[in-house]
Amino acid sequence: MIGGIAANNASGMCCGTAENSYKTVAGMRIILADGTVLETKDQESRESFRKSHLPLLSEIEQLAGKAKEDLPLAERIRKKYKMKNTTGYSLNALVDFSDPFDIIEHLLIGSEGTLGFISEITYKTVDELPARASALIIFPDIVNACKAVSLLKSTPVQAVELIDRAGLRSVENETGVPGYLKTLDGTSSALLIETAAENKLSLKNKIELISGSIISIPTLFGVEFTDIPAEYELLWKIRKGLFPSVGAMRKTGTTVIIEDVAFPVERLAEATIDLQQILGKYNYNEAVIFGHALEGNLHFVFTQDFSSQAEVERYGKMLAEVSDLVVKKYDGSLKAEHGTGRNMAPFVELEWGEKAYQLMKEIKKIFDPDGILNPGVILNEDKDVHLKDLKPLPAASEIIDKCTECGFCEPTCVSAEMTLSPRQRITVYREITSLISSGKEPHMAASLLKSYSYSGNETCATDSLCAVSCPVKIDTGKLIKSLRTEKIGNNQRTAMWIADNMNSVTAVMRTTLSTVAFFHSILGTTVMKTISGGIRKISFESIPSWNEYMPEGSKKIKAITSSSPEKNKKVVYFPSCINRAMGVSREYNNEKQLSETMVHLIEKGGFEVIYPENMNSLCCGMAFSSKGYTKVGEKKSKELEIELLKASNNGQYPVLCDMSPCLYTMKENMKSGLNLYEPVQFILEYLAPNLSITPVNETVTVFPVCSMKKMGLDGRVSELARLCAREVIVADTNCCGFAGDRGFTYPELNKHGLRNLKMQIPDGVKNGYSTSRTCEIGLSLHSGISHKSIVYLVDRASKKII
Numbered sequence: 001m002i003g004g005i006a007a008n009n010a011s012g013m014c015c016g017t018a019e020n021s022y023k024t025v026a027g028m029r030i031i032l033a034d035g036t037v038l039e040t041k042d043q044e045s046r047e048s049f050r051k052s053h054l055p056l057l058s059e060i061e062q063l064a065g066k067a068k069e070d071l072p073l074a075e076r077i078r079k080k081y082k083m084k085n086t087t088g089y090s091l092n093a094l095v096d097f098s099d100p101f102d103i104i105e106h107l108l109i110g111s112e113g114t115l116g117f118i119s120e121i122t123y124k125t126v127d128e129l130p131a132r133a134s135a136l137i138i139f140p141d142i143v144n145a146c147k148a149v150s151l152l153k154s155t156p157v158q159a160v161e162l163i164d165r166a167g168l169r170s171v172e173n174e175t176g177v178p179g180y181l182k183t184l185d186g187t188s189s190a191l192l193i194e195t196a197a198e199n200k201l202s203l204k205n206k207i208e209l210i211s212g213s214i215i216s217i218p219t220l221f222g223v224e225f226t227d228i229p230a231e232y233e234l235l236w237k238i239r240k241g242l243f244p245s246v247g248a249m250r251k252t253g254t255t256v257i258i259e260d261v262a263f264p265v266e267r268l269a270e271a272t273i274d275l276q277q278i279l280g281k282y283n284y285n286e287a288v289i290f291g292h293a294l295e296g297n298l299h300f301v302f303t304q305d306f307s308s309q310a311e312v313e314r315y316g317k318m319l320a321e322v323s324d325l326v327v328k329k330y331d332g333s334l335k336a337e338h339g340t341g342r343n344m345a346p347f348v349e350l351e352w353g354e355k356a357y358q359l360m361k362e363i364k365k366i367f368d369p370d371g372i373l374n375p376g377v378i379l380n381e382d383k384d385v386h387l388k389d390l391k392p393l394p395a396a397s398e399i400i401d402k403c404t405e406c407g408f409c410e411p412t413c414v415s416a417e418m419t420l421s422p423r424q425r426i427t428v429y430r431e432i433t434s435l436i437s438s439g440k441e442p443h444m445a446a447s448l449l450k451s452y453s454y455s456g457n458e459t460c461a462t463d464s465l466c467a468v469s470c471p472v473k474i475d476t477g478k479l480i481k482s483l484r485t486e487k488i489g490n491n492q493r494t495a496m497w498i499a500d501n502m503n504s505v506t507a508v509m510r511t512t513l514s515t516v517a518f519f520h521s522i523l524g525t526t527v528m529k530t531i532s533g534g535i536r537k538i539s540f541e542s543i544p545s546w547n548e549y550m551p552e553g554s555k556k557i558k559a560i561t562s563s564s565p566e567k568n569k570k571v572v573y574f575p576s577c578i579n580r581a582m583g584v585s586r587e588y589n590n591e592k593q594l595s596e597t598m599v600h601l602i603e604k605g606g607f608e609v610i611y612p613e614n615m616n617s618l619c620c621g622m623a624f625s626s627k628g629y630t631k632v633g634e635k636k637s638k639e640l641e642i643e644l645l646k647a648s649n650n651g652q653y654p655v656l657c658d659m660s661p662c663l664y665t666m667k668e669n670m671k672s673g674l675n676l677y678e679p680v681q682f683i684l685e686y687l688a689p690n691l692s693i694t695p696v697n698e699t700v701t702v703f704p705v706c707s708m709k710k711m712g713l714d715g716r717v718s719e720l721a722r723l724c725a726r727e728v729i730v731a732d733t734n735c736c737g738f739a740g741d742r743g744f745t746y747p748e749l750n751k752h753g754l755r756n757l758k759m760q761i762p763d764g765v766k767n768g769y770s771t772s773r774t775c776e777i778g779l780s781l782h783s784g785i786s787h788k789s790i791v792y793l794v795d796r797a798s799k800k801i802i
Contacts (some may be wrong), residue, residue: 022090022109029120030108033368040105041122049101057100059366063359064103067094073355080352084262084295084336086110088348088378089360107363112339113374115367129196131203132158134232135225137191138184140218142276145189146269148214149293152193153265155213156206160293161192161239164272167288170245176234180221188220191293192239194232195225203227240408241471242290243301247404248472249286250303252395256404258301259319259343261326262336265296271330275300278325282318297336306390316387323347345380396433399479400426402472409466409476414735414753419455422466422476428452429479457483459749461739462626463706484628495629499636502577503616509581510553517552520586544744549780551773554583554593559611570608571686572647573598574640576659577619578773585777587786594773594789598658598679601791604800605687610653612643620657622665626740637669644674651675656682658789660771661740664707679771679791680708680716688723691798699727700793701761701768701785705775706735720790721769724797731760738778754782761785769793 027041036052039045050057068074074095081092093106108115139145145162152160165188172181195210197203211223226232247256263271272289279287279300287302305311326332327350334344334351349357364371364379376385395401409422420428428448435445462477498505520528525548532546557575575595583593591597599609612618618640625633644655651673657663660678667676677685702721704714721728737743737753761768761783768787770776779787 022092022106024124025105025109025121026124027122028105028108028118030104031117031119033116033370033373037119038101038104040101046101056366060100060103061098063362063366064094064098064100067091067359070355073359076353076356080333083264083333084292084297085333086337087333087335087340087344087351088357089115089363091352091356091359094359107367110339112341112377114364114377114379115373129198131198131200131227132194132196132229132232133203133207133225133227134192134194134235135223136178136235137193137214137223138180138220139189139191140220141187142189142272143269144217144219145191146272146293148191148217149268150266151213151217152191152210153294155210156195156197157193157210157294158196159192159194162268162272162289162291162293162298163190163192163239163242164276164289165189166286167242167290170249170288171238171241174238174241174245177238184220192235193225194236200227237471239290242288243299244404244406244408244471246286246288246301246303247406248402250402251305252401253307253393254303254305255391255393256301256303258299258338259322260291260297260299260336260338261322262333263296263298263326263330264332265294267330268293268296268298271296271325271332272298274325274329275322278318278321281321282314284318295336296332306392312387312390316384319343319386323350327351340378342377342380343386345376345378346383346386348379392434394430394434394437396426396430397479397482399482400429400474400476403470403474404472406471409470409474412465412469412734414461414463414465414737414739415459415749418749418752419459422470422474425456425460425476425479426474428456456480458746461706461735461737461742461749461753463735463739464710465706465735468710481626481628481630485630486628488628492629492632495624495627495632496635499619499624499632502619502636506577506581506616507556510556510583512553513551513582514553516546516550517586520548520550541745544741545747547747547777547781549585549587549777549786551582551585551777554579554581554595556580557595557611557615559615568653569606570610570653571602571682572610572612572644572653572655573602574612574615574618574644574655574657576657576662576773577623578662579658580616582773585780585786585788587780588788591788591792594658594791597789597795598656598791601683601687601795601798602656604795604798605683605690606800607686610647612640612647614643618643620662620665621669622662623740625665634669637665640666641670641672641674644670645672648674654682654686658791659773660705660711660713661707661775664711667711678708678711678713679789680720681713683791683794684716684720687794687798688720690801691794692801693723693794693798695723696725696793696797698725698767699729699762699765700725701729701731701765701783702790703731703733703736703768703770703775703779703787705770705772708771717769717771717790721793724793729761729765731757733757733760736775736778738772738775740774743774743778750778751782754778757783767793 030038038049077091077095090106090110093103097103097106108118142164149160165184165186168181168184168190171177195206197206207225243258250256275289279302284302287300289298289300291298304315323334326334334347340348360379403426405423405427407423410416413421432445432448432452435441457480460477460480462480464475464477467473467475536543536545557580579594584591602609619636620640621633621637624636648655654675654677656677657666658679663676663678700721702717704717708714708717718728718730733754735753737750743750765785768779768783768785769790770779770787771790776787
């Protein structure tokens, strides 16, 4: 279903959805109500369709002729589409085109699955200009902001976004937001402006032109552009988060709603004030208004309680008055870029009039004579349909109750499109808890619970990247961990025994891995795959999956403190339990195990290595807490913190862990002032200044793991790699899906997460680098390229300064 196909400008902002797609479509594959597939730009498909659906094509041609011959109606249609408009069907297709296939193609855009299903679409694209700059300009009131919009329309701006005072207030406490937002009075408004150019000089000229165009308009803090990526990306991230930020402030159990309308640009200030007054009249005091000012397109976001009839009536009256305002006073658009849906279906005829509405009904009848495609959407004779079957957002868990289901989390989730995305996990969990608490449809609740075990729980990597992209920082991974803990209950004895015997457990792991590696060397990869696959199948997949990149067991680390000529150049090195168990893989080129290479590099950089006492019994706790054994994880984390404080002389010396996921867990749990580092940051800050680094003459690929992204260090991985190699490839991926050891038990998650990895790595690349041992196994498997710790690359490229 295409309710409005999104297209993005350089800022990542929505710039027209269905309206924009109408202009940029270059072809599509459509599945019609009778199951026929039409590829609109394929000549063979068109000819076949012409033979099988000649009556449909004839009806479309006749309808287009009818629209064009009615001159007042044709002029009305053209006028309406001079403004952003997605209300109803795309009637402009009837007057813009004569070829019935072009008309079909453009009618389908924005039809929300009511005319057919778009299974594939091709867009015309434009180049993204490399030099960019943005400015957040504060005006004393909405009138002056809109005056500036009229002047900016003739300047080289890429985007101009209007934000009212309520919108600014909703984000004023976000990290990085200018502090002066908190000091603004109630009438202040802002414009967020972006411009772009081919180069810095051209960008500078455009900024001067834009700034000069509004010099006569009063501002509170002047006009100041920034071309620093981190700064302008933050501004646009704030703008993008306006909708969910309102949702996050709502009372639990209420719903967040966003509507969008369009007014003539020259009347935008007047219309915005009128809209604010209506929202105030019906006590939507939390509502914020923002939008694409150059197009007169405003979004307004508010929260709504649908639990009582009085609240539903309040909502209905407000929406009716807004509709009258937009249509009768301003002849605007009730939908500017979002889909009409059911919420605006009762008002389509109000906006378009009887003749145009009749055309839409004829369009629906031509494509869907039996009314089976998304019935009741866009066209609906029930004038109260927008007040029925309203979707609640019931309380389910404090962890996720503020979720607005905006979907910003979905692109970062490794299991999205395989099982469930974070948004879907929350939606389904809400439904489960609602069914259980109400006692309704117990068979449905049981069915959902059973399916959720795998789709919601087992295939969640709990990497928390969803929280990074969520405007209100909802961590679906925490929800899943809490469900795992709830399922386990007090049955944590086995986990506690393992935690109390880490030395013995890692010793068994080393022996097991070495035994498996021995048989691999004797039997070969093909035979080992067959045998291990058979054993896993017989065990009903309870035995972990094996692959050819599985390492041998490591040698037990001898905790011998090294020495440094400089008294205070010391570092506490904590080898993770994974790296204490896992040695090198078969494809490594005679490298030593990571712990030895790490020590060699540290000493090469002039530092003395200190090991914590009882090192072989220590663990950060992640292996336990990620599976729901929260108490055990906390216990191990506390034990480790105590030993690290001793070894570091109460935080005097930095602490290095060789696995970034473990380091992230340590940072989350340890609040005693320890200076904690993973390999990349430690090397860049402490070792690189003391090393002579000559880049190796090859192209390498690097993969920043989830924990690096959460710590904001993903850019530093490639920075370090570029110091050490001629060329560096950073694949466009999120989580690899290995998720600690989950890649052994649910290898399909790892496969799905890295399904596009191999195609992004050029031929000739032989080595990949990362900062997590288990992730490196999965990366090697699905890229065909040996991945290992980036420590190995630095060690290859560096020499001690003599």
